[in-house]
Amino acid sequence: MAAMDIANHLRRHKKSLTRARAEIWHILTQSEKPLSPDEIHRRLTGHKVDLATVYRNLRALKDIGLVREIDLREAFKRYEAILPGQHVHHIMCQVCGRIEKVRHCVVQNMANAIQKESGFTLKDHSLECFGICPSCQPHKTKAQGT
Amino acid sequence: MAAMDIANHLRRHKKSLTRARAEIWHILTQSEKPLSPDEIHRRLTGHKVDLATVYRNLRALKDIGLVREIDLREAFKRYEAILPGQHVHHIMCQVCGRIEKVRHCVVQNMANAIQKESGFTLKDHSLECFGICPSCQPHKTKAQGT
DNA sequence: GCTTAACTTGCAAACGATTTGCATTTTTGT
DNA sequence: ACAAAAATGCAAATCGTTTGCAAGTTAAGC
Ligand SMILES: [Mn+2]
Ligand SMILES: [Mn+2]
Ligand SMILES: [Zn+2]
Ligand SMILES: [Zn+2]
Numbered sequence A, B: 001m002a003a004m005d006i007a008n009h010l011r012r013h014k015k016s017l018t019r020a021r022a023e024i025w026h027i028l029t030q031s032e033k034p035l036s037p038d039e040i041h042r043r044l045t046g047h048k049v050d051l052a053t054v055y056r057n058l059r060a061l062k063d064i065g066l067v068r069e070i071d072l073r074e075a076f077k078r079y080e081a082i083l084p085g086q087h088v089h090h091i092m093c094q095v096c097g098r099i100e101k102v103r104h105c106v107v108q109n110m111a112n113a114i115q116k117e118s119g120f121t122l123k124d125h126s127l128e129c130f131g132i133c134p135s136c137q138p139h140k141t142k143a144q145g146t
Numbered sequence C: 001g002c003t004t005a006a007c008t009t010g011c012a013a014a015c016g017a018t019t020t021g022c023a024t025t026t027t028t029g030t
Numbered sequence D: 001a002c003a004a005a006a007a008t009g010c011a012a013a014t015c016g017t018t019t020g021c022a023a024g025t026t027a028a029g030c
Helices: A005-012 A019-030 A037-043 A051-063 A106-118 B005-012 B019-030 B037-043 B051-063 B106-118
Strands: A067-070 A078-081 A089-093 A099-102 A121-132 B067-070 B078-081 B089-093 B099-102 B121-132
Touching: A005 A019, A019 A037, A019 A051, A019 A078, A037 A051, A051 A067, A051 A078, A099 B106, A106 A121, A106 B099, A106 B106, A106 B121, A121 B106, B005 B019, B019 B037, B019 B051, B019 B078, B037 B051, B051 B067, B051 B078, B106 B121
Parallel strands: A089 A121, B089 B121
Antiparallel strands: A067 A078, A089 A099, A121 B121, B067 B078, B089 B099
């Protein structure tokens, strides 16, 4: 989604390109990981933007398909820009909380099998992984108790 | 998880087998779909159980690995009994809300690829699908506009 | 640019799912 | 049955998120 296109995308949906929206969109496109509403709010540096406005805009951007909402089993949701040609999932470290992208999408390969098994037409999916990152791997010692 | 084993499983974790727990567990094992705390609460027929107790017990059962918490993009979480040898995901109809099991797990096949790509040790994952169920399929007519 | 309608925002209050403090009750292990 | 540990009911608190409304901004046509 070129920075230029977002305005058109918004206009098509009768939405304005406001300062808050532009800044939120910028923050999301720059971030390497999905951000919480609060994190986004704290990164807003220009004119004052209310947290409620952040929520309203995240919802608006999500509704028109520019932003994806992600549940990583935290107390809040995270949001990330949907970039063209990118289908991304995530893996979060259960020890340190680090979040990385997983570009591998397993679901698309199996879409047919899932549709066949369920009889549903598959439209969308959530896939998030949890594990232990390289830095948090337990150190192996010679003793290998139970 | 045989009905008998749950008591032992609880005991191993210093948890009691209370009437509320037994009843909640029974409700979960009988349900064909994951239930919300409120749905569970409404299905409790025996002696009075407070909704807070339902929440406390769902958390307890989840913490000791008997119950799984599921996010289907609703305002609440759903819970389901973890039965031995079952690895299940779900697909929800975006039109009528119907929920079906997806016994197919795509992630396990790709676990190695994901671990290789991310460097993480994969421990767990969430995978939920969304689509349109057979009853809600749009009726096809001869006209096929854009 | 000017004008007006449509859309958005700040602010404070409301919401709703979930959690928690505490006195009381139930369950457990002996 | 008994004491200790764990769980419960109840009411209040929490906290992420939403909403009403008056005021401010943006979009579109002159
Ligand atoms: Mn995918
Ligand atoms: Mn799976
Ligand atoms: Zn880590
Ligand atoms: Zn349906």
